[in-house]
Each structure stands twice: as C-alpha cells, then as structure tokens.
Amino acid sequence: MKYLEGRKYVIQAIFIAIGAVYLIKLFFIQVLDDSYKTAADNNAMRRVVQYPFRGLIYDRDGKLLVENTPVYDLMVVPKEAKAIDTLKFCQLVGLTLPEYREKIKAARTYSYVKPSPFLQRLTNAEFAAIQDNLVDFPGFYINARTVRGYPHQSLAHALGYIGEISPRQLEDSAYKGYRQGDYLGVSGIERQYEQYLMGQRGVKYTMVNVRGLEKGSFKDGAYDTLSVAGQNLITTIDLELQKYGEKLMQGKTGSIVAIEPKTGEILSLISAPYYDPSLLTGKELGNNYMKLLKDPVKPLFNRPLMATYPPGSIFKLAQALIAMQEGTLTPNTGYACNWSLVKCSHRHPHPSNLGIAIEQSCNPYFYQVFRSVVNKGRSANVFQDSHLGLDAWNKHIKSFGFASKLGIDLPNEKKGLMPNSQFYDKIYGPKGWKFPTIYSVSIGQGETGVTPLQMANFAATIANRGYYYTPHIVRSVGEKGKPLPAYSEKHYTSVDPRHFPAVVEGMQRVVESGTARYARLNHIGVVICGKTGTVQNPHGKDHSVFIAFAPKDDPKIAIAVYVENAGGGAIAAAPMASLMVEKYLNDSITTPARKRWEHDMVSGAFYKWGH
Template sequence: MSVYNQPRKRVIQLIILGMVSLIVVRLFFLQVVETKYSKLADANAVLKKVIYPSRGIIYDRKGRSILRNEALYDLMVTPASVKKIDTAYLCEILKIDMEEFRKRIANAIKREGRVRQSVFASLLPPETYGKLQESMYLFQPGFELLLRPVRSYPYGAGANFLGYIGEINPDQLKKEAYSAYQQGDYLGLTGLENTYESTLMGQRGIQYLVKDNLNRPQGPLENGEFDTVAIAGKNLRLALDIELQILGEQMMKGKVGSIVAIDPATGGILAMVSGPTFDPNLLSGSYKALNLGRLLVDTTSPMLNRAIQASYAPGSTFKPVTGLIALDEGVITPSFGYPCHGGYVQCGRFIACTHKNPGHAANLRVAMANSCNSYFMHLYRLSVDNNKWGGTTKGQVKWTEYLGNMGFGHRLGIDIPNEKPGIIPDTARMNRRYTGRWNSCSEVYVGMGQGLLDLTPLQLANAMCIIANRGSYYVPHFVESIDNDKSDLLKKYKEKRDVATHISADAFSQVILGMEDVVTSGTARGAQIEGVAVCGKTGTAENYARVNGVMTKQPNHSLFVGFAPKDNPKIAIAVIVENAGFGATYAVPIASILMEKYLTDTISVKRRPILQRMMETVTMSAPMRAKSKVDSLNSVSYTATAGEELLKKILSN
C-alpha cells in the first residue's frame, strides 16, 4: 500500500471510531442517565395502580366519630385500551351524550396520556355504581372502578369548622408544597381538613401490574416486590362536645349569629356554631359541586364561619374589660361611683344611659349589674387621660396595649383557617378617622363597647377565659391530641399564656363579683343555673348597615358572655344573635342552656319550655329567609340518624 494512503486510512478509522463513540455515549445517556424513555417503556408494559389510603377519622371529646369515611368509586379510563366497548350504554348509565364522552376521553389524554389511567367520572352515586358494577364486562378493557374513600358526617353537624375535601387543582400541583400529590388526588380545602391535611391524608400505596400486548392486566409485577402499602391517615381527638354542638345548632336555627364555648383550663373548643349552618354531608359525594355552588351564593352566607370571620361591636359585654383596665391603672377603686342621671354629658353631648334612678352606678359592682353606659364611658376617659402616661395619645397607646394582650385586634391563632383580627381603636385608626385631631371624647363610646371596636365571637369567648383564669389563657383550639403522633404540632396549644401578670388578683376578683351580680340581680338573671355560680354580662349592641348608600340603623344585636362556675370554671361562652334586640331575650337563654347541659349533663324541667322556644323562634328577617335555599338543601341531604337520635336523647333526659 502506498505511503500516501496511510493518512487516509487513519482518517477513516478515526471517523468510524468517533461515530461508534458517539453511539455508545448516546446509548449510555439514554439507558442510564436519561430515565424518560425507560419510564415510557415501563408504562407500556406495567400498569401503575394507585391505592388510596383512608383519611384520618375525627372524634369528639368522648370518643364519638363525628367525621369518618365511606366508600365511593371513581370510574377510571385508560384511553389506549378503549376499543369496541358499548359506549352508548355507558353514556346512558352516566347520563351523558357522545360529545361529552369524547370530551372526557380527550381530557384524560391531555392529563395523563393514552396509556395511563385517569378519572373519567368521579365519586359515582350509589345507583350509578350499582349499574356499572353489573355491566363492567361491557366496558373492558379500558374502564375500571377504583375505590375512593370519601367523608361522611353521622351527626350532620360542625360543617363550618370540620371543613371539606376536594380534588387538587392544576395551579396547586405546580407548587412545591404539593409535590406529594398528583392529578385526581383529594385534599382538605377548609376547616380542620385543611389545617391538618398532612396528618389526615395518610400515604398512598402503589400496585404494579404487568400488562400484555393488548394492555390487559396479567398480575402483579415480580410478585408484588415493588408494591407499596397504603398507610391510613392519623386520627384527631377534639375537645368538642358533639352534644353541645348539636344543641347549639338547633337553637340557632332561623337565626343569624354565632356561639363559641371554650374550656378555660385548656383552651379547647367545646362548641362552635355559626348560624345559619348546613349539613356537611352536602359537600361530600357526587353532588358536592352542585351543592357548593348553591351554598356560596345563598343570601344567608352559610359558608361564612361567623365565629371567626364576622366581627361585631361587643356592646356592654365589653364593660368587664373596661373596668379591669381602669382598676389596674389605678384610676378607680372598686368603690368608685359616678353620678349618672340618665346619660353622659361630659363630652358636650348627651349620650343616653339605660337607667336614671339614683345610685345605679354607686360602685363598680352596682354599675356592672345595671350596665350603666355613663360609668364605663367615664372609666375609658379616666384611663386614656391618666396623667402618668404623659398625654391622651400615649394613654390611648397603653389602653390598646391592654386590648392586644387580651387577644383583641389580632388573630388568636385557632387551628382552622381564615380567622379575622377584628378592630380596636389604636392611634393609627384614630388618626385616620379624625385626621390627627382627637381626644378622649372622640371615641368615648368604646368604653361601653361601641364606636371603633369590632370583635369576633371567638375573641369575646377567649376574653372570658382570661377573666375566668384571672389573667391567663391557652390559644383556642379544636384538636387536643393526634393518634400515634410524636411531633410538636400541638405544642403551641399546650402553652399557658400569662397576659396580665401585673394585674392584681383583687382587680380580677372585683370584676368577677360584678359579673356574678349581673346574673344574680342584674340584666342576666335568666342565666342562673341552680347550684352553679354563673358570671356573665349581657350586651345590646347598636347595629348599622349601608342601605342605598346611607348608613341606616338596624335592629340591635343580642349578646351574652360569661363563664361558670365562678370558682374553678369549666366553660366560657359567647353568644351573638344578630338583629334580635336585648341580650337577655335570646343570647342569655341560649348561653345558659348550653352551660347547664355541659356542667350538669341535663336540662332542668323548668327550662325545657325555654329550650323549645329557642329552637322554634325565628329572628332572621323574612326577606332573607324567603330567598335562602339552606333549609331546603338540608332537608334533602343525607339523613344524619346519629344526630337525630342524640338530639332526642338530649331532649328526653
């Protein structure tokens, strides 16, 4: 061979070697580094079947399951396997047309591709599932029924705090926080279901099935060696008393408002009622989407949890707080009296009081029992004008510090989402309202619980815990324990918070004695419970609403706050009934019956007629009720036999 051919030979060899090297490198990359194609190959040969775990169950304080699981089925489709099936009959069973059938197939391909399973029809009604189960051989291969545990509510109560679950949406799937989920998964959207989602959800299991060349399952892959078992979610144990909850919901029927009852010793929520409410079974199962749409547009806003999302002027229920601050600042003593003659006149205008008789504000206890407006407005002024603060502005700052320490003006941190902070008259708000020029007369009404002051029912109930505990509280919460849980998830709810360590025991004692007088001889005599020392305060809060662009006076709200027994208290409560007039008319009997039931486990015979009246009386306006669909929705919902039986037991004991 010529020497001139040697370089050409080497060039050709190098070219061939280079091409082989490229092929080897590419094969190595495709088979070892890049997993995409191996996954596609596996997808053609192996069916990955998701096994959904049971969500954790929720129990009340006595171990009764108030939220549990029932079995429904999703109809799953593998588009590539849908061949020569009776599509007309399938459409007839599902009550859809061929256009909808094609649309669902197209959506399934878009979501998961042609060879992966996707949801075709979710949470089938029992009658639909029954027909499908009988005829599934007509729709195979291609379609399969997949078990899906769903929520049921045997007592039909607690909708606003238990919450509901729903399918994860595409936007959520894009977020890192939801990396453990996939299309078609369900998660908690509201209430406890949302807050404790990671605890309740459990862990999905995976079953790998080998498919033949016709895409039909032939059995487990490697005898199930790669399968993972579904792990059920953990159970929640609540402080809630379901009997108290049911009784409260029954008494709030036909009314707008809220009830919050708390155990002062732990901060555990004993009952939380938002009226009007709805049967939580409406948001579980096949008709959830339809019912949700109706509830969201209902005139009575049943989806609004008024206990934490609505705020109200507290009216006279705020007077114990005003008195406590004044005592602590030293601007009054328990014997301090005020010469009220039917109104407060020291701010250049006449502000009416409910009493004119001499001596009705002779001291703190008497003024509390008679609920003298003038007395507590004057206490507010004495507190913020206190010389030791160096001016009214600094005095207002100090006064609102007291309110903040007692849980007003900010979220308390309850373990359900969307809690509102309420409003207190801090200097920023005062400056905005009065363009920087104000004094202690500008918002003198806050001393008696009106004016620039809006509080949630939860905050009012928590304030009663603080007074009952003589200066401390625990963050209000529903969940007391989680089965088999060793995390610190509940730690913040177990920590005692001392908000008034500098307030003397005598100051608390004097306010508590005044609240006891309110019940024994004052405006809340209807709250008396035989053999139990009850402390409380009524409220009749003025209420304004914008009508045709003008703020218009509406019927007053009826309020009551209190706790019992006076010593070693076991229940603190706040009740608000909107547009219902005097506090003693509705809020007092509702609160008293609930306290009696919780403390004595019965309702006395003499109070049964009062209970019956509370359950039957409607305070909601006729136009609002006429437009509402809640009652009709509840009447056709799942029959909560356990709830009905429990109510009968309560009423018969």
C-alpha cells in the same frame, strides 16, 4: 508514552465490561425471564394507585365525627381506549356523546398513556351497574377510593371538607407529591391538619389482557407498595353540646363558642345558619357548594372566626380592669349616671361602686372610667394626652387577645379591630380628635370589632383571673398523642390578677340581680358569672350578646353567645348561654320552666320576652 498506552487499555476494558453487563441483562430478559413475554402476551401492565384511608376524626368522648365511605372512580388510559362502541358506552355510564368527547379530550390533554379519572365518586349502585360491562371497553377500569362520611349533621364549619386538587395547586411547589385526581382538605380541620390526615398512597401493579381483564399481580406483588392510613384526630368538641347549641340557634344568625378555661379546649363552635356536612361530599359536592355559596343567608360563612362585631357592653369589663391597672379606678369608685355624657339603657340610682356599675351596666359610669384612662394627665397638652392615653389603653386591650389572631388551629381567623392614636390620626389628623371624639369605645361601640371566638376567650381569661390558653379544637394527633406545645402555654394579660375578683363579683351580680337574671343556675347549685351586651345595629334590630363562665370558682366552661337582630342581651343570648352551660355541667335540662325556655329558643318565641 507507556503511561498513556496503559490508560487506553483501561478505558477499553471499562467499555467492554459495560457492554458485557448489558448483554447478560438482555439475555436474562429475553431467554431466562419470561415475565416480560407474559406481559406482552397479556398486552399491558397496569399501575393502580392505592389511595390511603384518610384519618378519622373523633370528639372528646370518642364519638366518631368523620368517617370514610367507599366510592369508585372510573379511570381511562386514552391510548388503550380504542375501537369501542362509544354509543353503547355512553348509555352504560349515562353520558351524552359531546360529554364523552369532552372527557376523553381532557384525559388526553393530561396524558395519552397515563390513567386519569373519567367519572368520579360513583356510588355502590352506580359501580354495580357498570362493572360487569367494562370488559367490552378496553382502556377503562375502576379504582376504589374513599370519601368522607358523617354519622351526624353537626359541626360543618369546624370540620371542613375535602375536594379534588386544582390545576393551579398542582403547579404550586407547596403541593409537591400530589397528583391529578388526589383529594385534600379545603377548609376547617381537614385543611389545617391535612399533613396528618392524608396518609401515603400505595401502588399495585396488575397484568391485564387485551380486553382489560385482570390476570393477576405482576411478579406476585414484588413491586407493590402498601398505602399508609392517615393519623386519627381526637378533637376537643363535645358533640352532644354542639348538637344542642345548633338546635338552639336553629333559624337564627350568629354564633356560640364554648371554651374550657383550664385548657383552652373548644367545647362547641357554632355558626348559624349552618349546613349538613354531608352536602359537601360525594358526587354532588360541586352543585351543593354552589347552592350554599349563593344562599343569601351565607351558611358557608364561619362567623365565630370571621365575623367581627362591636362587643357592646361586655367590653365594660375590660375597661374596668384596664382602669384599675392604670390606677384610675378602684372597686369602690362611684360615678354618677350622668345622661348628659351618654344615654344609659337602664333607669337606676347612681352606681356607688364598680360592682353595682357592672350589675346595672351603666353607660355614663364606664364613659367616665374610659375617660380616666385616656385623659390620665400624662401630658399638659390635651391632644397629646389623649394620644398617650389611648395608646396605653390599646396595649392593655391587646393583651386580652383582641385585635390579633388568637392562633386557633383552624384557617381564616380574623383579628378584629381596636383603635390607637395612629388610627384616629389618619381619620381626623393629629390635632383633630380627643376623648369626646372616641367616647363610644368606652361602651364597646364605635371603632371596635371582635370575633365571637375572642369574646369567648375573654370570658375564659376572666374565669382564669388573668390568663388564657390559645383556643384549639384538636386535642391530639393519634389516640395516644398529646396537644401541640403551642396550646399548653399560658398567655397573661397586662392586668394584675388582684384586679379580677372585683370584676368577677360584678359579673355574679349581673346574673343574680342585674340584667341577666334569666341566666341563673341556682336550681342545680351553680353560680354563674356573666355580662350582657346590646349592640347597636344601624341596619335593623340590635344584636344580643352575652358572655359567661361557670362555676364561679373552679370554672369548667366559658361561653360567648351572639345572636344577630335579637334585641337586648338579656332577651336571647343570656338564656341561651345559660341553657348551654346547664347542658354541659348537668348533662340535661331539668326543670319544666327551663324546658319551656328551650322550646322558646328553638321556636323563636323568645322574641316576645322583651315586650
């Protein structure tokens, strides 16, 4: 009993102590601390979000790609927005009464007591026109923030854009920490590197009177928190090369992708048609986006990453490498240019070795090369042999990065298509197909699909004689940062490096005496290795394709050019790639003849070259 009696006194003492604490605190607030009385006299303490500066984005040489420009949001606290001259307010901000009522209703739906955006992205001029008059409209105030600005008109697809977070995203736990009115990356680098670019918001508490005029910070800023700017990004892009490529692709549809083979760094990423990135920023973002979205030429479509095409004759290089690895081809193997197997695009003697076959881009030769792999004789059953041979080929071809996402640090990359036996079984049945059914794959047609990024990576892989680095567009986070570890790893193909020199020699012959003589760079002392492709298009004129790297030894650039409906690879893609390589290695186009080519590429006069 004594024990229980003791516990009763302890509990009573605890309650008395808690009560005393509350009484002392109440005495302090009401008598000693006059800040709350001041707040009451001045009507309100306003919590203003301090939005951070989003990280800047630079090119590989330190040129600014993306900056921040100031805009202003007109905020409203519905509880405080009472007894105002609504008509006068609408005239001030340029709204109709129905529009005003709709916006106030939306603000009240969000919160009756919390501020929310009423009008967003006001320009300096719009802000100046209303700021002195806001004193007459309690509940409304200006909150400064920044949006993206661009000192150039290039690289829109890669840079991406930012937009206001959507209601659906606010409900998603993945976006925890964001609030209504916040901006985040929607596409491109802005989206991929959002966590580094976004920074941290701050908060400032200010005292305002009944007319909404600021009377100073609350408690000298004791409870304020500073915003933290986002981290800057250094990209791998060469802005001057990017601008030059966009100039060449003006008025065309297609892609140019240039990669530094030694690192996997992307030098240029061009999707045509393109658009000015400043269209998707500021007050007109929504309207401009809808115009671009409805444009029949699809300027928002990121072709280097998302468009899949048959690779055409550039695929013959892969067929040769796989056949040498499988032991069914040597550099000295000759095959007849037999038109009864498949038609050839060129009239030429029978190729007596691989180098000549690549130089002449002989379709019947590579028909027989592909057949030698698929029908290698792994089984006595012709159907089973085709299954085994195609699957062996498929494993090799995927090691080059085809039919899979390479892992570029940009969203929405597509993986393309390379067929295996299961693919054809679904179409024809296990015994419904064999090599003659699938022969078009031998020349990069049929059931094949690759992205321009994969084409450029393929060129880089050959330049490196058998390996590649994951293509990436950001070199470092922060000026002194390092590439992410994933971009420093070599990815080796299943083909032994000793087989690559024969293909490289053939690519050199293509430029020096074969189908891509327009691409020669002898005038600047550079040996360029390349391969043309002409992709059949059932909907119109053929597509023009070219991949290349230069110099032959110690390559500095690998490139893929794909121009839709431009005819043969030698007509458009090869000279365009050659101009890009010269621009990168030499910093300028030097000879009058080359300048005329440049003019023809820009004007579209190159179309007459094939006639």
